[in-house]
Amino acid sequence: MTVSSYNPADPADLVVSVEIPGAAGTAAAVDRARAAQRAWSAAGAAARSAALTHAAEAVEAHAGELAALAVREVGKPLAEARGEVARTAAIWRYYAQAPYAPSGAVHEPAAGEGLLLTRRRPYGVAGLITPWNFPLAIPSWKAAPALAVGNTVVLKPAPEGTACALRLAELAGLPEGVLTVVPGGAAEGAALVGAADVVSFTGSTAVGQAVIAAGTARGVPVQAELGGLNAAIVLPDADFGRAAADLAAAIAGYAGQKCTATSRVIAIGDAYGPLVEALVKALAATVAGDPGDPGTVCGPVVNAAALVRLTGAIDSARVAGAEVLTGGGRVDRPGWFVEPTLLAQVPAGHPLLSEEFFGPVAVVLPAADLDEAVAIANSTPHTLAASVHTGDLDAALAAADRLDAGMIRVNAPSTGVDFHLPFGGTKSAGHGAREQGQAVLDFFTASRTVTLLPAGPAR
Protein backbone atom coordinates (compact mmCIF):
# COMPACT_ATOMS: atom_id res chain seq x y z
CA MET A 1 0.00 0.00 0.00
CA THR A 2 1.10 3.56 -0.66
CA VAL A 3 0.20 7.07 0.42
CA SER A 4 0.29 9.93 -2.09
CA SER A 5 0.06 13.70 -2.03
CA TYR A 6 -1.02 15.95 -4.88
CA ASN A 7 -0.49 19.63 -5.64
CA PRO A 8 -3.73 21.41 -4.57
CA ALA A 9 -3.18 24.10 -7.25
CA ASP A 10 -2.64 21.48 -9.95
CA PRO A 11 -4.26 18.20 -8.92
CA ALA A 12 -2.64 16.30 -11.81
CA ASP A 13 0.77 16.94 -10.22
CA LEU A 14 1.64 13.95 -8.01
CA VAL A 15 4.09 15.27 -5.40
CA VAL A 16 5.02 12.00 -3.74
CA SER A 17 3.87 8.40 -3.47
CA VAL A 18 5.51 6.21 -0.84
CA GLU A 19 5.03 2.78 0.69
CA ILE A 20 3.26 2.80 4.04
CA PRO A 21 4.25 0.37 6.79
CA GLY A 22 0.82 -0.60 8.17
CA ALA A 23 0.18 -1.16 11.86
CA ALA A 24 2.90 -3.79 12.30
CA GLY A 25 5.53 -1.67 10.57
CA THR A 26 4.59 1.32 12.72
CA ALA A 27 4.95 -0.72 15.91
CA ALA A 28 8.36 -1.92 14.67
CA ALA A 29 9.40 1.73 14.09
CA VAL A 30 8.46 2.48 17.71
CA ASP A 31 10.56 -0.50 18.85
CA ARG A 32 13.56 0.82 16.93
CA ALA A 33 13.02 4.30 18.39
CA ARG A 34 12.86 2.77 21.88
CA ALA A 35 16.13 0.96 21.26
CA ALA A 36 17.77 4.26 20.23
CA GLN A 37 16.39 6.27 23.14
CA ARG A 38 18.82 5.34 25.90
CA ALA A 39 21.87 6.39 23.87
CA TRP A 40 20.16 9.60 22.72
CA SER A 41 19.29 10.53 26.29
CA ALA A 42 22.70 9.51 27.62
CA ALA A 43 24.53 11.48 24.92
CA GLY A 44 24.14 14.52 27.13
CA ALA A 45 22.98 18.09 26.81
CA ALA A 46 25.80 19.29 24.55
CA ALA A 47 25.27 16.51 21.99
CA ARG A 48 21.51 16.98 21.86
CA SER A 49 21.87 20.75 21.63
CA ALA A 50 24.36 20.41 18.77
CA ALA A 51 22.05 18.00 16.92
CA LEU A 52 19.10 20.40 17.18
CA THR A 53 21.28 23.32 16.10
CA HIS A 54 22.38 21.27 13.09
CA ALA A 55 18.71 20.73 12.18
CA ALA A 56 18.10 24.51 12.34
CA GLU A 57 21.10 25.18 10.12
CA ALA A 58 20.02 22.54 7.61
CA VAL A 59 16.54 24.07 7.39
CA GLU A 60 18.08 27.51 6.84
CA ALA A 61 20.48 26.19 4.22
CA HIS A 62 17.56 24.63 2.29
CA ALA A 63 15.03 27.40 2.92
CA GLY A 64 14.19 28.01 -0.73
CA GLU A 65 13.73 24.31 -1.46
CA LEU A 66 11.51 23.74 1.60
CA ALA A 67 9.33 26.78 0.86
CA ALA A 68 8.86 25.61 -2.73
CA LEU A 69 7.92 22.13 -1.48
CA ALA A 70 5.30 23.56 0.91
CA VAL A 71 3.86 25.64 -1.94
CA ARG A 72 3.63 22.58 -4.15
CA GLU A 73 2.49 19.98 -1.63
CA VAL A 74 -0.01 21.88 0.56
CA GLY A 75 -0.73 24.98 -1.56
CA LYS A 76 0.74 27.40 0.96
CA PRO A 77 1.27 30.83 -0.65
CA LEU A 78 4.99 31.49 -1.17
CA ALA A 79 5.24 34.42 1.25
CA GLU A 80 3.67 32.34 4.04
CA ALA A 81 5.72 29.29 3.09
CA ARG A 82 8.92 31.34 3.45
CA GLY A 83 7.64 32.54 6.83
CA GLU A 84 6.94 28.98 7.92
CA VAL A 85 10.45 27.86 6.97
CA ALA A 86 11.98 30.74 8.96
CA ARG A 87 9.75 29.86 11.92
CA THR A 88 10.77 26.19 11.61
CA ALA A 89 14.47 27.04 11.83
CA ALA A 90 13.80 29.37 14.78
CA ILE A 91 11.91 26.59 16.60
CA TRP A 92 14.85 24.14 16.28
CA ARG A 93 17.25 26.87 17.46
CA TYR A 94 15.01 27.78 20.41
CA TYR A 95 14.75 24.18 21.61
CA ALA A 96 18.49 23.64 21.05
CA GLN A 97 18.90 25.62 24.29
CA ALA A 98 16.47 23.40 26.21
CA PRO A 99 18.92 20.56 26.99
CA TYR A 100 20.87 23.06 29.11
CA ALA A 101 17.83 24.27 31.06
CA PRO A 102 17.48 23.10 34.68
CA SER A 103 15.81 19.69 34.75
CA GLY A 104 14.59 19.98 38.31
CA ALA A 105 15.06 21.61 41.69
CA VAL A 106 16.63 20.97 45.10
CA HIS A 107 14.51 21.17 48.27
CA GLU A 108 15.02 20.92 52.01
CA PRO A 109 13.50 17.87 53.74
CA ALA A 110 10.51 18.61 55.97
CA ALA A 111 12.35 16.95 58.86
CA GLY A 112 15.90 15.79 59.51
CA GLU A 113 18.95 15.73 57.27
CA GLY A 114 19.13 14.97 53.60
CA LEU A 115 18.28 16.41 50.26
CA LEU A 116 15.18 16.27 48.12
CA LEU A 117 15.52 16.50 44.37
CA THR A 118 12.97 16.76 41.63
CA ARG A 119 14.14 15.70 38.20
CA ARG A 120 12.38 15.54 34.85
CA ARG A 121 13.07 12.40 32.86
CA PRO A 122 12.05 11.59 29.26
CA TYR A 123 9.22 9.11 28.76
CA GLY A 124 10.90 7.15 25.96
CA VAL A 125 9.28 7.33 22.52
CA ALA A 126 7.14 10.34 21.62
CA GLY A 127 4.44 9.53 19.05
CA LEU A 128 3.56 12.63 17.03
CA ILE A 129 0.60 12.91 14.65
CA THR A 130 0.68 16.12 12.66
CA PRO A 131 -1.62 17.87 10.16
CA TRP A 132 -0.81 19.13 6.68
CA ASN A 133 -1.44 22.85 7.20
CA PHE A 134 1.93 23.64 8.82
CA PRO A 135 3.79 20.67 7.33
CA LEU A 136 7.23 21.82 8.57
CA ALA A 137 6.53 23.96 11.64
CA ILE A 138 4.11 21.67 13.51
CA PRO A 139 6.28 18.53 13.20
CA SER A 140 9.17 20.73 14.39
CA TRP A 141 7.41 22.30 17.36
CA LYS A 142 6.45 18.83 18.58
CA ALA A 143 9.68 16.96 17.70
CA ALA A 144 12.28 19.53 18.79
CA PRO A 145 11.16 19.80 22.45
CA ALA A 146 10.53 16.05 22.69
CA LEU A 147 14.07 15.37 21.44
CA ALA A 148 15.66 18.14 23.50
CA VAL A 149 14.63 16.46 26.76
CA GLY A 150 15.83 13.02 25.67
CA ASN A 151 12.92 11.25 24.00
CA THR A 152 13.19 9.73 20.56
CA VAL A 153 10.40 10.48 18.08
CA VAL A 154 8.17 8.63 15.64
CA LEU A 155 6.26 11.10 13.48
CA LYS A 156 3.13 10.22 11.48
CA PRO A 157 2.39 13.19 9.21
CA ALA A 158 -0.93 13.80 7.47
CA PRO A 159 -0.91 12.16 4.02
CA GLU A 160 -1.16 15.59 2.35
CA GLY A 161 2.11 16.70 3.99
CA THR A 162 4.14 13.52 3.50
CA ALA A 163 6.92 14.95 1.30
CA CYS A 164 7.52 17.92 3.62
CA ALA A 165 7.83 15.68 6.68
CA LEU A 166 10.18 13.23 4.96
CA ARG A 167 12.46 16.01 3.70
CA LEU A 168 12.48 17.77 7.08
CA ALA A 169 13.59 14.59 8.85
CA GLU A 170 16.19 13.90 6.18
CA LEU A 171 17.64 17.39 6.57
CA ALA A 172 17.60 17.18 10.37
CA GLY A 173 20.09 14.31 9.96
CA LEU A 174 19.61 12.85 13.44
CA PRO A 175 21.11 9.46 14.43
CA GLU A 176 19.34 6.27 13.32
CA GLY A 177 16.05 5.71 15.20
CA VAL A 178 16.03 9.16 16.84
CA LEU A 179 13.54 10.81 14.44
CA THR A 180 11.58 8.37 12.26
CA VAL A 181 8.83 9.42 9.86
CA VAL A 182 6.10 6.82 9.38
CA PRO A 183 4.04 7.86 6.35
CA GLY A 184 0.42 6.74 6.28
CA GLY A 185 -3.10 7.29 7.47
CA ALA A 186 -5.47 6.12 10.18
CA ALA A 187 -3.95 2.61 10.57
CA GLU A 188 -0.45 3.98 11.17
CA GLY A 189 -1.79 6.78 13.40
CA ALA A 190 -3.76 4.37 15.56
CA ALA A 191 -0.81 1.96 15.80
CA LEU A 192 1.45 4.82 16.91
CA VAL A 193 -1.00 5.84 19.63
CA GLY A 194 -1.09 2.18 20.63
CA ALA A 195 2.68 1.90 21.10
CA ALA A 196 4.24 5.29 21.97
CA ASP A 197 5.08 6.37 25.54
CA VAL A 198 3.74 9.91 25.12
CA VAL A 199 1.46 11.24 22.34
CA SER A 200 1.03 14.68 20.79
CA PHE A 201 -1.66 15.24 18.13
CA THR A 202 -2.86 18.21 16.08
CA GLY A 203 -5.86 17.90 13.77
CA SER A 204 -9.62 17.58 13.73
CA THR A 205 -11.74 17.36 16.86
CA ALA A 206 -13.22 13.98 15.86
CA VAL A 207 -9.89 12.21 15.27
CA GLY A 208 -8.35 14.00 18.25
CA GLN A 209 -11.03 12.62 20.55
CA ALA A 210 -10.30 9.08 19.32
CA VAL A 211 -6.58 9.63 19.93
CA ILE A 212 -7.22 11.02 23.44
CA ALA A 213 -9.44 8.03 24.30
CA ALA A 214 -6.97 5.46 22.98
CA GLY A 215 -3.89 7.04 24.60
CA THR A 216 -5.63 7.67 27.90
CA ALA A 217 -6.88 4.07 28.03
CA ARG A 218 -3.22 2.96 27.84
CA GLY A 219 -2.26 5.42 30.57
CA VAL A 220 0.11 7.46 28.43
CA PRO A 221 0.07 11.28 28.47
CA VAL A 222 -1.77 12.78 25.49
CA GLN A 223 -1.68 16.34 24.26
CA ALA A 224 -4.17 17.30 21.53
CA GLU A 225 -4.56 20.58 19.69
CA LEU A 226 -7.91 20.53 17.91
CA GLY A 227 -10.09 22.78 15.83
CA GLY A 228 -11.12 26.33 16.59
CA LEU A 229 -14.24 28.35 15.78
CA ASN A 230 -12.45 31.58 16.36
CA ALA A 231 -14.14 34.93 16.94
CA ALA A 232 -12.99 38.48 16.22
CA ILE A 233 -14.73 41.20 18.24
CA VAL A 234 -14.79 44.69 16.72
CA LEU A 235 -15.75 47.63 18.96
CA PRO A 236 -17.29 50.85 17.61
CA ASP A 237 -14.11 52.85 18.33
CA ALA A 238 -11.89 50.58 16.21
CA ASP A 239 -9.97 51.84 13.19
CA PHE A 240 -12.13 49.97 10.66
CA GLY A 241 -9.56 50.05 7.86
CA ARG A 242 -6.92 48.47 10.07
CA ALA A 243 -9.39 45.98 11.62
CA ALA A 244 -10.60 44.96 8.14
CA ALA A 245 -7.02 44.35 6.95
CA ASP A 246 -6.30 42.20 10.03
CA LEU A 247 -9.56 40.29 9.65
CA ALA A 248 -9.08 39.67 5.92
CA ALA A 249 -5.65 38.20 6.69
CA ALA A 250 -7.11 36.01 9.44
CA ILE A 251 -10.03 34.83 7.28
CA ALA A 252 -8.39 34.35 3.89
CA GLY A 253 -4.64 33.97 4.56
CA TYR A 254 -3.64 30.46 3.42
CA ALA A 255 -7.29 30.02 2.45
CA GLY A 256 -8.34 30.04 6.11
CA GLN A 257 -6.62 26.70 6.75
CA LYS A 258 -5.22 27.54 10.16
CA CYS A 259 -6.66 26.37 13.43
CA THR A 260 -6.35 30.00 14.54
CA ALA A 261 -8.21 31.46 11.51
CA THR A 262 -11.14 33.80 12.15
CA SER A 263 -14.50 32.33 11.16
CA ARG A 264 -16.89 34.57 13.15
CA VAL A 265 -16.69 38.37 13.07
CA ILE A 266 -18.71 39.99 15.85
CA ALA A 267 -19.38 43.71 15.31
CA ILE A 268 -20.62 45.69 18.31
CA GLY A 269 -23.34 48.33 17.83
CA ASP A 270 -22.38 51.05 15.34
CA ALA A 271 -19.29 49.10 14.25
CA TYR A 272 -21.44 46.83 12.08
CA GLY A 273 -22.00 49.04 9.02
CA PRO A 274 -18.53 50.57 8.54
CA LEU A 275 -16.77 47.34 9.49
CA VAL A 276 -18.76 45.28 6.97
CA GLU A 277 -18.11 47.86 4.26
CA ALA A 278 -14.34 47.86 4.94
CA LEU A 279 -14.12 44.07 5.31
CA VAL A 280 -16.00 43.37 2.07
CA LYS A 281 -13.53 45.67 0.29
CA ALA A 282 -10.53 44.03 1.94
CA LEU A 283 -11.70 40.48 1.15
CA ALA A 284 -12.61 41.36 -2.43
CA ALA A 285 -9.12 42.85 -2.86
CA THR A 286 -7.39 39.81 -1.36
CA VAL A 287 -5.12 38.27 -3.99
CA ALA A 288 -6.41 34.72 -4.56
CA GLY A 289 -4.75 32.33 -6.97
CA ASP A 290 -1.37 30.77 -7.75
CA PRO A 291 0.33 29.98 -4.42
CA GLY A 292 3.71 30.20 -6.15
CA ASP A 293 3.18 33.90 -6.83
CA PRO A 294 4.81 35.94 -4.03
CA GLY A 295 1.82 38.32 -3.96
CA THR A 296 -0.82 35.62 -3.39
CA VAL A 297 -2.55 35.62 0.00
CA CYS A 298 -5.32 33.05 -0.56
CA GLY A 299 -4.20 29.90 -2.37
CA PRO A 300 -6.14 26.68 -2.92
CA VAL A 301 -7.78 24.55 -0.25
CA VAL A 302 -6.03 21.29 0.40
CA ASN A 303 -8.11 18.79 -1.55
CA ALA A 304 -11.30 18.13 -3.48
CA ALA A 305 -13.19 17.07 -0.34
CA ALA A 306 -12.44 20.43 1.31
CA LEU A 307 -13.65 22.27 -1.79
CA VAL A 308 -16.92 20.33 -1.85
CA ARG A 309 -17.45 20.77 1.90
CA LEU A 310 -16.90 24.54 1.75
CA THR A 311 -18.93 25.33 -1.36
CA GLY A 312 -21.69 23.07 -0.03
CA ALA A 313 -21.80 24.95 3.27
CA ILE A 314 -21.92 28.33 1.53
CA ASP A 315 -24.70 27.15 -0.80
CA SER A 316 -26.77 25.66 2.01
CA ALA A 317 -26.43 28.89 4.05
CA ARG A 318 -27.56 30.90 1.01
CA VAL A 319 -30.58 28.63 0.54
CA ALA A 320 -31.40 29.03 4.25
CA GLY A 321 -31.53 32.83 3.85
CA ALA A 322 -27.96 34.02 4.43
CA GLU A 323 -26.66 36.95 2.44
CA VAL A 324 -23.34 36.47 0.63
CA LEU A 325 -21.61 39.83 1.06
CA THR A 326 -18.57 38.90 -1.04
CA GLY A 327 -17.19 35.75 -2.69
CA GLY A 328 -19.30 32.64 -2.34
CA GLY A 329 -17.97 30.57 -5.23
CA ARG A 330 -14.90 28.91 -6.73
CA VAL A 331 -12.00 30.91 -8.12
CA ASP A 332 -12.09 30.44 -11.88
CA ARG A 333 -8.94 28.37 -12.43
CA PRO A 334 -7.99 24.68 -12.27
CA GLY A 335 -7.31 23.36 -8.76
CA TRP A 336 -9.18 23.51 -5.49
CA PHE A 337 -9.83 27.25 -5.06
CA VAL A 338 -12.59 28.92 -3.03
CA GLU A 339 -13.16 32.69 -3.08
CA PRO A 340 -12.64 34.65 0.14
CA THR A 341 -16.21 34.77 1.42
CA LEU A 342 -18.19 36.78 3.96
CA LEU A 343 -21.77 35.89 4.89
CA ALA A 344 -24.36 37.76 6.95
CA GLN A 345 -27.67 36.65 8.47
CA VAL A 346 -26.64 33.01 8.67
CA PRO A 347 -29.58 31.38 10.44
CA ALA A 348 -29.11 29.95 13.93
CA GLY A 349 -28.34 26.24 13.78
CA HIS A 350 -26.44 26.39 10.49
CA PRO A 351 -23.19 24.37 10.70
CA LEU A 352 -21.12 27.43 9.68
CA LEU A 353 -21.92 28.79 13.16
CA SER A 354 -20.92 25.66 15.03
CA GLU A 355 -18.28 23.67 13.09
CA GLU A 356 -14.73 24.32 11.93
CA PHE A 357 -14.83 24.47 8.11
CA PHE A 358 -11.15 25.27 7.50
CA GLY A 359 -11.60 27.57 4.51
CA PRO A 360 -11.56 31.28 3.54
CA VAL A 361 -15.09 31.77 4.83
CA ALA A 362 -16.46 33.82 7.73
CA VAL A 363 -19.81 34.98 9.03
CA VAL A 364 -20.50 38.43 10.46
CA LEU A 365 -22.76 38.73 13.51
CA PRO A 366 -24.10 41.83 15.29
CA ALA A 367 -23.86 42.29 19.07
CA ALA A 368 -25.43 45.03 21.20
CA ASP A 369 -22.46 45.41 23.54
CA LEU A 370 -19.28 43.76 24.78
CA ASP A 371 -21.21 41.41 27.09
CA GLU A 372 -23.21 40.02 24.19
CA ALA A 373 -20.12 39.84 21.96
CA VAL A 374 -18.20 37.82 24.56
CA ALA A 375 -21.21 35.56 25.10
CA ILE A 376 -21.41 34.85 21.35
CA ALA A 377 -17.65 34.25 21.14
CA ASN A 378 -17.82 31.80 24.07
CA SER A 379 -20.92 29.99 22.79
CA THR A 380 -18.90 27.20 21.19
CA PRO A 381 -16.80 24.39 22.60
CA HIS A 382 -14.06 25.19 20.02
CA THR A 383 -12.42 28.10 21.88
CA LEU A 384 -8.89 28.20 20.56
CA ALA A 385 -8.05 31.77 19.48
CA ALA A 386 -9.75 35.18 19.36
CA SER A 387 -8.99 38.76 18.45
CA VAL A 388 -10.29 42.08 19.78
CA HIS A 389 -10.14 45.29 17.74
CA THR A 390 -10.41 48.57 19.64
CA GLY A 391 -8.51 51.66 20.71
CA ASP A 392 -9.78 51.19 24.28
CA LEU A 393 -7.21 49.20 26.23
CA ASP A 394 -9.56 48.74 29.20
CA ALA A 395 -12.19 47.18 26.95
CA ALA A 396 -9.57 44.98 25.31
CA LEU A 397 -8.32 43.71 28.67
CA ALA A 398 -11.88 43.19 29.92
CA ALA A 399 -12.63 41.11 26.82
CA ALA A 400 -9.37 39.17 27.14
CA ASP A 401 -10.26 38.33 30.77
CA ARG A 402 -13.68 36.97 29.83
CA LEU A 403 -13.06 35.23 26.53
CA ASP A 404 -12.69 31.45 26.84
CA ALA A 405 -10.15 31.31 23.98
CA GLY A 406 -6.68 30.10 24.93
CA MET A 407 -4.93 32.75 22.78
CA ILE A 408 -6.22 36.32 22.44
CA ARG A 409 -4.67 38.96 20.20
CA VAL A 410 -5.58 42.65 20.39
CA ASN A 411 -5.49 44.79 17.23
CA ALA A 412 -3.96 41.89 15.32
CA PRO A 413 -5.19 38.93 13.26
CA SER A 414 -6.16 35.88 15.35
CA THR A 415 -3.54 33.94 13.37
CA GLY A 416 0.25 34.13 13.63
CA VAL A 417 1.08 33.30 17.22
CA ASP A 418 4.60 33.29 18.70
CA PHE A 419 6.32 29.92 19.04
CA HIS A 420 8.02 30.64 22.37
CA LEU A 421 4.78 31.05 24.36
CA PRO A 422 2.24 28.39 25.37
CA PHE A 423 -0.10 27.49 22.50
CA GLY A 424 -3.51 25.89 22.89
CA GLY A 425 -7.22 26.29 23.49
CA THR A 426 -9.83 25.55 26.11
CA LYS A 427 -12.88 23.23 26.18
CA SER A 428 -12.94 21.02 23.04
CA ALA A 429 -10.13 22.98 21.36
CA GLY A 430 -7.39 21.40 23.38
CA HIS A 431 -6.54 18.54 25.70
CA GLY A 432 -3.61 18.15 28.04
CA ALA A 433 -0.60 20.38 28.47
CA ARG A 434 0.01 23.40 26.25
CA GLU A 435 2.30 23.10 23.24
CA GLN A 436 5.33 25.28 22.52
CA GLY A 437 7.26 27.60 24.80
CA GLN A 438 8.84 26.09 27.90
CA ALA A 439 5.50 24.56 29.00
CA VAL A 440 5.82 21.67 26.57
CA LEU A 441 9.13 20.52 28.08
CA ASP A 442 7.16 19.43 31.14
CA PHE A 443 4.70 17.56 28.94
CA PHE A 444 7.48 15.49 27.35
CA THR A 445 9.01 14.53 30.72
CA ALA A 446 7.85 12.77 33.87
CA SER A 447 8.90 14.24 37.20
CA ARG A 448 10.83 12.11 39.70
CA THR A 449 11.11 13.09 43.35
CA VAL A 450 14.35 11.73 44.82
CA THR A 451 15.03 11.63 48.58
CA LEU A 452 18.73 11.43 49.48
CA LEU A 453 19.69 10.71 53.11
CA PRO A 454 23.30 10.70 54.34
CA ALA A 455 25.01 7.30 54.10
CA GLY A 456 26.51 5.54 57.14
CA PRO A 457 25.15 4.33 60.48
CA ALA A 458 21.86 5.84 61.69
CA ARG A 459 22.42 9.00 63.74
Ligand SMILES: NC(=O)C1=CN([C@@H]2O[C@H](COP(=O)(O)OP(=O)(O)OC[C@H]3O[C@@H](n4cnc5c(N)ncnc54)[C@H](OP(=O)(O)O)[C@@H]3O)[C@@H](O)[C@H]2O)C=CC1
Ligand atom coordinates in the same frame (compact mmCIF):
# COMPACT_ATOMS: atom_id res chain seq x y z
N1 LIG B 1 -6.42 22.08 14.40
C1 LIG B 1 -5.72 22.09 13.27
O1 LIG B 1 -4.68 22.70 13.18
C2 LIG B 1 -6.18 21.29 12.14
C3 LIG B 1 -7.51 20.94 12.01
N2 LIG B 1 -7.88 20.21 10.95
C4 LIG B 1 -9.32 19.93 10.79
O2 LIG B 1 -9.48 18.59 10.42
C5 LIG B 1 -10.18 18.47 9.20
C6 LIG B 1 -9.71 17.24 8.46
O3 LIG B 1 -8.30 17.33 8.21
P1 LIG B 1 -7.36 16.04 8.28
O4 LIG B 1 -6.00 16.39 7.87
O5 LIG B 1 -7.99 14.90 7.55
O6 LIG B 1 -7.26 15.80 9.81
P2 LIG B 1 -7.78 14.59 10.69
O7 LIG B 1 -7.78 15.07 12.09
O8 LIG B 1 -9.02 14.02 10.13
O9 LIG B 1 -6.63 13.49 10.53
C7 LIG B 1 -5.35 13.74 11.09
C8 LIG B 1 -4.47 12.51 10.89
O10 LIG B 1 -4.85 11.49 11.81
C9 LIG B 1 -5.03 10.26 11.11
N3 LIG B 1 -6.04 9.44 11.79
C10 LIG B 1 -7.32 9.19 11.42
N4 LIG B 1 -7.91 8.40 12.34
C11 LIG B 1 -7.00 8.16 13.31
C12 LIG B 1 -7.02 7.41 14.52
N5 LIG B 1 -8.10 6.77 14.94
N6 LIG B 1 -5.90 7.39 15.29
C13 LIG B 1 -4.80 8.07 14.91
N7 LIG B 1 -4.71 8.78 13.75
C14 LIG B 1 -5.80 8.83 12.97
C15 LIG B 1 -5.47 10.72 9.74
O11 LIG B 1 -5.27 9.70 8.77
P3 LIG B 1 -6.25 9.68 7.48
O12 LIG B 1 -5.91 10.95 6.72
O13 LIG B 1 -5.87 8.46 6.73
O14 LIG B 1 -7.65 9.68 8.02
C16 LIG B 1 -4.57 11.91 9.51
O15 LIG B 1 -3.28 11.52 9.12
C17 LIG B 1 -9.89 19.80 8.52
O16 LIG B 1 -10.82 20.10 7.56
C18 LIG B 1 -9.92 20.74 9.68
O17 LIG B 1 -11.24 21.08 10.02
C19 LIG B 1 -6.97 19.76 10.04
C20 LIG B 1 -5.65 20.09 10.13
C21 LIG B 1 -5.16 20.91 11.19
Ligand SMILES: O=C(O)CCC(=O)C(=O)O
Ligand atom coordinates in the same frame (compact mmCIF):
# COMPACT_ATOMS: atom_id res chain seq x y z
O1 LIG C 1 -1.65 30.85 13.50
C1 LIG C 1 -0.59 30.31 13.77
O2 LIG C 1 0.47 30.95 13.90
C2 LIG C 1 -0.50 28.84 14.00
C3 LIG C 1 -1.67 28.09 13.48
C4 LIG C 1 -1.58 26.65 13.76
O3 LIG C 1 -0.81 26.22 14.55
C5 LIG C 1 -2.46 25.70 13.08
O4 LIG C 1 -3.22 26.11 12.22
O5 LIG C 1 -2.36 24.51 13.40
